[in-house]
Amino acid sequence: MSSRNYILQALRNAQNNAPELQHPGSFDQAVLFDDPVEQFIESVQVVAGTPVICADLKECAQQIEKHELFREANILCNLEPNWNFSASQKGSGKEWMEVNEQDDPHSFEKVDLCIMQGQFGVAENGAIWIDSRFVAQQAVLFLTQHLILTVPRQEIVQNMHQAYARLSFDSAYYGCFIAGPSKTADIEQALVIGAHGPRSLTVYLIG
Amino acid sequence: MTEATIQSNHPQQAEAFLSNMKRAHWHDQALWFVREKRDKAALGVKEWEALREHASRIKTYTLSKLPTYLEQFETEANKRGIQVHWAKDGEEHNRIIHEILSKHNVQRVVKSKSMLTEECHLNDYLIEKGMDVIDTDLGERIVQLANEPPSHIVLPAIHKNRHEVGELFHEKLNTPKGESDPTRLTHAARGHLREKFIAADAGITGVNFAIASTGGFVVCTNEGNADLGTALPPLHIAAMGLEKLVPTPEDLSVFLRLLARSATGQPVTSYTSHFLGPRPGSEMHVVIVDNGRTGHYAQNEFRRSLSCIRCGACLNTCPVYRRSGGYSYGYTIPGPIGINLAPHRSLEKYHTLPFASSLCGSCSNVCPVKINLHEQILLWRQKLYNAGVVSPAKRLILGGMGKMFTFPGVYTLGGNVFRGVMSLLPVGVIAKLTGAWGKQRDLPPIPKESFRQQFQKMKGHE
Numbered sequence A: 001m002s003s004r005n006y007i008l009q010a011l012r013n014a015q016n017n018a019p020e021l022q023h024p025g026s027f028d029q030a031v032l033f034d035d036p037v038e039q040f041i042e043s044v045q046v047v048a049g050t051p052v053i054c055a056d057l058k059e060c061a062q063q064i065e066k067h068e069l070f071r072e073a074n075i076l077c078n079l080e081p082n083w084n085f086s087a088s089q090k091g092s093g094k095e096w097m098e099v100n101e102q103d104d105p106h107s108f109e110k111v112d113l114c115i116m117q118g119q120f121g122v123a124e125n126g127a128i129w130i131d132s133r134f135v136a137q138q139a140v141l142f143l144t145q146h147l148i149l150t151v152p153r154q155e156i157v158q159n160m161h162q163a164y165a166r167l168s169f170d171s172a173y174y175g176c177f178i179a180g181p182s183k184t185a186d187i188e189q190a191l192v193i194g195a196h197g198p199r200s201l202t203v204y205l206i207g
Numbered sequence B: 001m002t003e004a005t006i007q008s009n010h011p012q013q014a015e016a017f018l019s020n021m022k023r024a025h026w027h028d029q030a031l032w033f034v035r036e037k038r039d040k041a042a043l044g045v046k047e048w049e050a051l052r053e054h055a056s057r058i059k060t061y062t063l064s065k066l067p068t069y070l071e072q073f074e075t076e077a078n079k080r081g082i083q084v085h086w087a088k089d090g091e092e093h094n095r096i097i098h099e100i101l102s103k104h105n106v107q108r109v110v111k112s113k114s115m116l117t118e119e120c121h122l123n124d125y126l127i128e129k130g131m132d133v134i135d136t137d138l139g140e141r142i143v144q145l146a147n148e149p150p151s152h153i154v155l156p157a158i159h160k161n162r163h164e165v166g167e168l169f170h171e172k173l174n175t176p177k178g179e180s181d182p183t184r185l186t187h188a189a190r191g192h193l194r195e196k197f198i199a200a201d202a203g204i205t206g207v208n209f210a211i212a213s214t215g216g217f218v219v220c221t222n223e224g225n226a227d228l229g230t231a232l233p234p235l236h237i238a239a240m241g242l243e244k245l246v247p248t249p250e251d252l253s254v255f256l257r258l259l260a261r262s263a264t265g266q267p268v269t270s271y272t273s274h275f276l277g278p279r280p281g282s283e284m285h286v287v288i289v290d291n292g293r294t295g296h297y298a299q300n301e302f303r304r305s306l307s308c309i310r311c312g313a314c315l316n317t318c319p320v321y322r323r324s325g326g327y328s329y330g331y332t333i334p335g336p337i338g339i340n341l342a343p344h345r346s347l348e349k350y351h352t353l354p355f356a357s358s359l360c361g362s363c364s365n366v367c368p369v370k371i372n373l374h375e376q377i378l379l380w381r382q383k384l385y386n387a388g389v390v391s392p393a394k395r396l397i398l399g400g401m402g403k404m405f406t407f408p409g410v411y412t413l414g415g416n417v418f419r420g421v422m423s424l425l426p427v428g429v430i431a432k433l434t435g436a437w438g439k440q441r442d443l444p445p446i447p448k449e450s451f452r453q454q455f456q457k458m459k460g461h462e
């Protein structure tokens, strides 16, 4: 017998006509926040991210261009579909990589800053959803030294229950809730930012 | 050190751990600190208890239909281009993984944390076959460099202080002598491991949750090592215990709210990564592993411990774990959950473990999926007693107390006698009775009345 059938058979034998159990259904006792956006901003800080509030996309782009991380970055990636930084930054000596044109994920090894639009944010924990429909090579999000995510204000959900209600995994091969920068506390429980992935996460909340 | 070479004898190992009191105290405090963070996070979620109850019910339900959900997962995963393999035991798990790696001419493997691959001793197996296997979780890398197994399921290097890590890194990674700053040490490891990520031919991860209705699986990390390790090389293999299923993504939301809060007090891990299929040009494999789980599953009274989501909260809260250290258990998974899993592998070999508990019930109280851990420990004691596995010496020492903690009815009754006797006995004798971990601290003064008696009295006053 194959191991597959052996395992399934062993489990079936062990079920021995136990009474049918019911799935408890959706969780409907979540206490909601009065102001999910405010809670989101607080949660981003709890997970060691830096929230920035912007009136609109234009202001956001201006702020990013003034940001120290941006000014100091030599190699950048832009996955925010609404902007064309490279045009405004022509002649600045910065190198812009087109993420979705690279076949080899290793090519992102030297990226200093990556900017990406998150799909939505979660108030209870500061997590932001991204998936492979918008970034073909997820490696760039982890190889980059610093990460900036933008999230529209109206795209903040209360909690993980609402988050999964929005998700279908139909056309993605990878998706991730990103909450803060890469971190670890494996040496004596001391929190250290920048374990393997980004050394910082800045979240621009727009609108 | 592997499972096979460690003699599981908890009292003896605990005594060794406690021979350095200062260090034992430090270990105790470090874990209590994590436990307190968990409490704060749990209090921050008003519906916490309802959430635990819900999670427990989803798990119990899923287990009741496990074979059906496993088949559904396989079908859906296949549709996504994920190749699914089945392994009866650790041996087969290792062989399957090695075969896939060989087929791809893999030399260098990067791994993220997986207690299952620890359980199967995959690293040793692959290294013996000539492959280079690097654990990339910082804590796991530390213990790998020190040639030790993890001493905790979430915090693998919790037993090491910064100076020891500094020494180790100085020796292995060339950090400056005497460097013990956690930030600088972590960043040194970052540089070292980044080279390994870039050079890797394949990435191996564990599985936190596999989703039956959609296929695909979730891995939670703070460091992003599971993502880096799988986003670069063209091959990803995930090792999965057969109990890791949830029916739908909606169910996942319940567990993800509980996991990180219970583990470290974070509202969520930095990365909750959903692996839903191979990247274009790459391959993705899942190995579903039994290794004793079907036998465990068949024992109804113990089945609930298969609901474990490996948060580590029961370790952090356990007075015995905190004061005896992860290695004292001699099993891959220590603490209250380890006590409940190890005897399924060998009751004989792990017979001292069910006694490595004060039965205080704190583990059951913090468990996010409400496993009745301390009750199951009591059941194991009964089994041991009935099977006559308890060593003659242990029987002698335990005497009446063994029976008391073995049979719940006697427990209540015996409490009265116990309080009387314990307050008369010298500390050393109490330590003997309770196992070496009792030595570190004197027991709190024994109350003249039990909680139950006090409670009754208070009720009477109302």
Ligand code: SF4
Residues within 6 Å of the ligand: B262, B307, B308, B309, B310, B311, B312, B313, B314, B315, B337, B363, B366, B367, B368, B369, B370, B371, B373
């Ligand atoms: S038994 Fe419960 S508390 Fe212990 S590790 Fe598993 S889920 Fe966490």
